[in-house]
Amino acid sequence: MAMTHMRNLKSGLAGLQAANGPLGQNSSFRHLSRLSIHRTQHVLPVAGQSSSQGLHPPPVLAVLVSSTVDTDPPFGELNLFLQEVIYCAAERHMIAYVVTLPALVSLSPPIAGWTYHNGKWHQAHFPVPNVVYNRIPSRKIEHSSVYQRLKQTLQERNIYLFNQTFLNKWLVHHHLSMADELKPFLPETHRFDGKASLAMMLSKYPTVFLKPIHGSLGRGIYKLNRLGEGFTSVYSTLNGEIVKSFPRFKSLVVYLSKRINKNNYIIQEGIPILQLKGRPVDFRALMQKNRQGKWSVTSMVARIGAENRFVSNISRGGEVAKLVETLQKCQIPEIKQIRRSMITIAKRVCQVIDQSLDDHFGELGVDLALTHSGRIYILEVNSKPSKTDHTLLSNNQETKGRPSVHRLLDYCLYLIMYNK
Template identity: 40%
Template sequence: MPTPKVDVQVVSSGIMADDVLMLGDSVMKAAKIPAQQQLILQFGSFRQSVTVVPVSRYDGLRVGHALARRLGLASGTPLRLQYRSVSRTLSLGPVIGVLVSRDYPTQPDKPFGSITMFCRELVDACRSQGAFVYFFTPGGIGSRSGGVEGWVYQGGWHQAVLPAPDVVNNRLTSRKLENKSSVQQFLIDIKQRYGAQVFNEKFLDKSEVFDALKGDTAVLRYLPESHSLQSYTTLKSMCARYASVFLKPVRGSLGKGIIRLSRSGQEGWTASFTTPMGTRKQVYPNLVKVFSAISGKMKTVRYLIQQGLTLIEIGGRPVDFRALTQKNASGKWVVTSIVGRIAGSQHYVSNLARGGTLSTVKEAVAKSNMAPGARKDVSARLHKAALDISRGVDERIPAHFGELGVDLALDTSGRVWLLEVNSKPSKNDNTPLNEGKIRPSVRMMIQYARYLAGF
């Protein structure tokens, strides 16, 4: 049953007591809310006994100023409401908390730096759907009893102490922050005490993903041969089978630290290292020398060694594809977007941070060196691969994910390959961010949060 959406009207505490709500009688009848009886008001982790008074010819919700302040609500805030007769609970919400890495309180116009516009877009999407969103950092956790110090947008950005949310979207971009004991304890507490849901609750590492997916028959065809690089024997056997291999830091991102090894003459190998300025090449006379050169790095960085692929190119620049998959209003995986990414002129990785450029799938394939006979149904095959892989990650890795960035590639024969799965996909990597426009990916995120919270 759809949950009604009402606009909150905050009235003076002198007019309305803290434990009284006034609600349009038509809304009360539709939601079967009993009048003038003790009920429990629920808003995120907030609980209080209230009485609801019906108001004729009115379709909003009136709340006293003192109560509104404790909830962090301002006049004009649209919210969903739901009445559960068994527990006699009137729930308002959903309350969505977005956990971000850092804030800048001295810059109230741009408190989240480069992602502030994305946060505003989320606010607008929540208003249109009747959800309440706030943003908080690891520093805002545990500072107040039962509350979270966060940011709300109400005609401008303001800090407030708010109830713990019904749903947390973990958008932390640092493993160090995510692994802080205060963060982990908070997430455990709100799940256990309030039944809150947390999605995208952890980073993925490359070995974990490929090892988990090896057991999934629907996904096997997309997996390049991959192993944890722990010995010279593994390096030697992979290099005996393939003309090129990639060494990828298990916890790397943005293409940092990737090394491509390719044959050079009879015995020799060329190592291509990614750097911010482009690709640095080094020739080694044999594999023993290669291994001794990287074994120092292996003491601090775990590597995945992966079969080299003959990816499609445009003018000598490799092309790959970023699919954004998300769970929808029914909790099912869907593909929100797929874009082509063409590597920069001095790079063999396609990340935008390394000078890559975006393209549509159709344009990328049309301009590429893919065999003409292999171009049929490329979009549909990428779409299917992204869904198969997302479902596989969801089923085989013990964590809750609501959206994934699935990096795919095509070889010159048209075969689809998995490169990487990212559990913290950038919102600037799939479609341009325009002020005032709510993208489908942002709308979908709110729909999934509503599904999780039962609104």
């Protein structure tokens, strides 16, 4: 069965190869590891220089957050990542700082921001940035008049803002489904309309998922199972799962109608994803634009959910693991081919989103699933991929900075110097 699905996978990837070039292009993990070791290979060559050294004034990157926290250090789970950005930018003769939305919105210099020096965070004043990288963690704040005013002002001043907004699951699915080469990798998905779509999907599949269109971190998801004449609902919380049983379809509909707004959900086919000792496994590809402004894979990891959980999110007790080792433990054949295929699919996903949406993105997290028979599915796309300390780092990366930081700076320099 696995070999049959591998043949089908190779056939289904033919369209992706046509759109993307040779299968696995830009997917060499050995090359990425070299980038993490040799800093000079990360530097964007400009006018004979190996970095932005010699440019006056130097390039300026502002990392936008909504606010600081009351504790020290001030940026919660982003602290280590932001320290790396500031350190690696300085090594390239760039200025990078962290700024809150209220401090940046006027764009009047000097701008009050934060830098990291001698093991401590310090407040200081900085010039107006050339590029703004959005790490605001809240959809509500992104919808605020203050943030919308900032977007407009940045556009008027020709200042680049990337990763401008969170993604809408339904719109993402709609655009991906319009790409013929991606259709084989999409689970059946519909806009949830209540009883009708629920009955239709549960008649076709023994398990379906209800997912909030604007959800993230595994919040708000219902797993619904058809068991004989009855049904179960499983809802994931930070403290565990809430399981309810229903003898009739009508009672399930009543239960859900009291808890969710049908206009804000999608309903999706349940996929028999990989399990490792009873724990769900999926995969996150961190895709970033490189020094040529093209989508490229920076890293790919497995995410293993906590015991007795149906989501693999780190915020719900999951853990990050190495992709190849995890596939070996799951006894998946043709691992190299699977990995190349995942990268090719993820790259095409990013290209389609770029072509379909007006917003500007420089990095995306593409979540993929794999069945035991070798079939790949596209689960979700995240415009604010995790930057927590859970990221797998090698010893060299801990001292040199993780590859995602270097590629982030590559793209910023591309925007500043080659896209004026």
